Amino acid sequence: MRRLAIEAGDRIMEIYDADDFEVRSKSDDSPVTEADEAADALISAGLKKAFPDVLVVTEEQADSHSESASEFLIADPLDGTKEFVKRRGDFTVNIAYVVDGTPVRGVVYAPARKRMFYTMEDGASVEETGDLHPDMPGHCTPIRVSHPDNGALMVVASKSHRDQATDDYIAKYAVKDMTSAGSSLKFCLVATGEADLYPRLGRTMEWDTAAGHAVLKGAGGEVVRFDNHEPLTYGKPIYENPFFIAYAPGVELKSA
Template identity: 75%
Template sequence: MDYQKLEIVMRKLALEAGDKIMEIYNSDDFEVKTKSDSSPVTEADEAADALISAGLRDAFPDVALVTEEQAATHSESAMSFLIVDPLDGTKEFVNRRGDFTVNIGWVEDGVPVRGVVYAPARDRMFYTRADGSSVEEFGPFDKDTVGEVHDIRVAQADNSALRIVASKSHRDQATDDYLAKYTAADTKSAGSSLKFCLVATGEADIYPRIGRTMEWDTAAGHAVVNGAGGKVVRFDTHEPLTYGKEDFANPFFIVASPTVDLKPA
């Protein structure tokens, strides 16, 4: 993979998709349909998916592509592939809460190594550079010219007072029971893969997910966390979360600074 080209293409496509999403988000009304798994999908999901898929296939015609909105791509069996969630956090979009993102990731030998997470309603964009390091770029954003960019790193966590981020739409008793094992300095909720990015920037120390997710939900944010020095591990074994599974479904997982004690008393 040409990482320099990948950085440019992913960043630009994320911004273009974000513009399309916001055009629909700011309209008076938009249609919400229900997929076979009972999750919502909107014309914004579909428009962003078409734009990103076309751009990636044009730039990388020989690379496998998996995208949430195209079931035909879910039969891919490669261990290295591009993976897209064109609108992560559709419930946040439908409810006009703003915590939705465009996710584009590159998985290499089962590991997410490059990615972009763009939250157009929040004017926040996080991505990995060609060298694998993670940054946040600050707006206003120009599609052809990179603006002000700051390196991001996970925090040195204080286990006596952790800053916790949890799902806004999928908080449950199992998550609360796990978090109760920690002493929290602060607990916040966020939608979509923004939770990964809050750990990557050091704004939070840990994000546990005890619930169903798919690889396209997590790959881009996982790459950003990796590039910021963090870790994403299985909830049960604390082994690294891997990609390219047959059904693209993730086990439960934890996103954290390496200094967080994952086995609290």
């Protein structure tokens, strides 16, 4: 999964660094680029070869959205396409392995930011630094969520999908500082302790969140549904998520 994420990231950056690239609109009016499709083809083929008996679900392969299994791999080959199109750098490659509703392994790679996060065999999460080589893992630093101060919380919110409902909910907390980030990097900022809380009051799909969820879980964090604060699970119909909150334990969650 790590190797495929790096290879897909390299392909994405080739297109990102070009003078121009094609952008089209999908049926839901969300953008799709040749980078999404190239990364999807690379990751899908690689996962199916490495895990021939495991269902592979990806954003760009609509036929996979109607399939289901108790164990599956789920990928968003380019999460944060709007950030990619605007050349803002906050896009990621997400690959996760889900077992019985829980993302147990995950890789989040932000090629433009040169940040790589993933879960190890024991489930603990690390950030790999330095020059990333597909076949030779570099220096890995264990990551851990913060010990939040409820009187001075660090909050991260979506860069492209911020709305009044999100701002109203954040206003329920005593916020020391707030930052915006794109894609699943928001989960990783909570995982590293750079933020304490990430609420998402908007539509997301499981391929957007599973890898980041796994990384956050491996760093001691939690992700719950916004409506009832029950754990967010995976394998739902059409792989659609409810609103959710990702946070470091110790944050005193507010009701909707």
